[in-house]
Amino acid sequence: MLATKPMKNNQQSTPMITKLHQLFQLPESGTPLICLAPMAGFTDGAMRRIASQHSAALTFTEMTSAMGLLYEQSKTWQLLERMEGEAPVMGHLYGSTPESLAGAARMVEERGGFVGIDLNAGCPVKKITKNGAGAALISNPRLIYKILAAMRSSTSLPLTVKTRLGPHPGKVAIFEILQAAQDAGTDAIIVHGRFTAQGHGGDPDLKLLGEVKARATIPVIGNGGIRSAWDGWRMFKETGVDGLMVARSAIGNPWIFEEIRAALAASEPPEIYDPTRGRPRRDxxxxxxxxxxxxxxxxxxxxxxxxxxxxxxxxxxxxxxxxxxxxxxxxxxxxxxxxxxxxxxxxxxxxxxxxxxxxxxxxxxxxxxxxxxx
Ligand SMILES: Cc1cc2nc3c(=O)[nH]c(=O)nc-3n(C[C@H](O)[C@H](O)[C@H](O)COP(=O)(O)O)c2cc1C
Incomplete structure (x- = not known):
């Protein structure tokens, strides 16, 4: 059931898809890398293991405070607890200073068990942004550069950043963030195709996401609004991203990873998703x-x-x-x-x-x- 089985039909690998798999030492799956998104309060070792058993090739921890790790808070370290049988896991960190995030990245690497470190530069929750972390970083690509550069020099693990298109539709920041990430030596970028002002609502902007992919010299993982195999297939076809990341629609629905993977490997497009009909009827x-x-x-x-x-x-x-x-x-x-x-x-x-x-x-x-x- 794991995502690592190679697909035979309709191979779609591009050099960037291959690069993304190699980055995490995953066997080529023939399709974009399919990931479970970080979700605070949900993506603990239990949910991650279930997702991996259903074809999520890469998963992310819940959002983990860099300062909490540095202060050795046991509750914060609990968030990094791993379970046997999980797919490769990324340690997902938030914070607001290069020093704290570099220190935390080093600690996570030393602890072991993670295939990479991801910086949260997209969480819109007040509790996080009021301290200059998460989506607050979006308005300051220069700081994102400094943070990623500091993390880059403190860890040899693959480094990614998860961010959004910009603070609001009138201010697209993603191209500057992409440049900052690339200049800092980040290995891949995860783009939630919405603006901070949208929270988690509204459709993702696939056109902008496609432009990001076209300009990027590092692999791009697309996120936002993947509720079904159709949405995943469509995001890939319309943007050409190298990986797909699912968040809310994976809660209580781990089958979505297998369905997206099968849809990407099939020769015909999947059935168009009708949100009024809800989830497919399952056994x-x-x-x-x-x-x-x-x-x-x-x-x-x-x-x-x-x-x-x-x-x-x-x-x-x-x-x-x-x-x-x-x-x-x-x-x-x-x-x-x-x-x-x-x-x-x-x-x-x-x-x-x-x-x-x-x-x-x-x-x-x-x-x-x-x-x-x-
Ligand atoms: C309950 C919940 C918790 C989340 N926690 C995080 C988080 O810790 N870090 C992060 O980068 N994004 C977090 N997100 C955002 C998701 O990772 C994802 O970017 C967003 O939900 C869009 O994807 P979707 O449309 O597939 O749900 C969270 C979203 C939800 C609903």
């Missing part, structure tokens, strides 16, 4: 199995966090903590199934593994009965 046994696997890994990760923090929680507290962590994934896996709305409003009542599994089974049974009725 209920497969949903249940992935959910239970995810729940198991989530538990393993939680136990590891507790052990690292030297917490001696009782079994009951552990189950409660697991239920809270898992809520956001649970609802997304079951979204669109009969009974999922009821479940959504009762998520707070789930306080143990057993209650979660009972909720999963109840929802799946309701959907099965609905499908059986035709």
């Amino acid at each position: 209920l046994k497969a949903i249940r199995q992935v959910l239970l696997d995810h729940l198991d890994i989530q538990r393993e990760l939680l136990m590891r966090h507790l052990a690292l923090a030297d917490c001696k929680e009782g079994a009951l507290e552990i189950e409660r903590a697991l239920a809270v962590t898992f809520q956001c994934h649970l609802f997304r896996y079951l979204s669109g199934l009969k009974g999922s709305s009821y479940l959504r409003s009762h998520l707070r009542n789930l306080k143990s593994m057993d209650s979660i599994i009972a909720a999963i089974d109840g929802c799946i049974e309701r959907e099965r009965a609905f499908r059986d009725r035709g």
